Amino acid sequence: MRVPGILGPDRRGEGGWVEFVxxxxxxxxxxxxxxxQVGFWVDKWEVPSEWECxxxxxxxxxxxxxxxEA
Incomplete structure (x- = not known):
């Protein structure tokens, strides 16, 4: 289970997740x-570059x- 704003490994072991607003x-x-999380960088995150409200x-x-962070 992911908790907003808290880093944790995902179920596949591919890095952490953070919720942004x-x-x-x-x-x-x-x-x-x-x-x-992108690679081993702790402050680099992958989010959509464009999104619909x-x-x-x-x-x-x-x-x-x-x-x-949310």
Whole structure:
């Protein structure tokens, strides 16, 4: 089980996971994404570069890091 904001190995042993929250640029709704740790870097995460807001459906771009953990 993943706990938001806490690092832990995934079930396949491929690295850690952290949940991030991004605000929609159109409606300011909170959108949550689980970032996968990239390689052995403890501060590098893979998240979608573009995503649709779960509230208004508008397309958004992921901001540059650092990101806010959920």
């Amino acid at each position: 991004f605000d929609c640029g159109w409606c300011e709704g909170d959108n949550y994404f689980v970032g996968k 779960r509230f208004c459906g508008e397309l958004n771009s992921t901001p540059d890091p650092p990101w806010t």
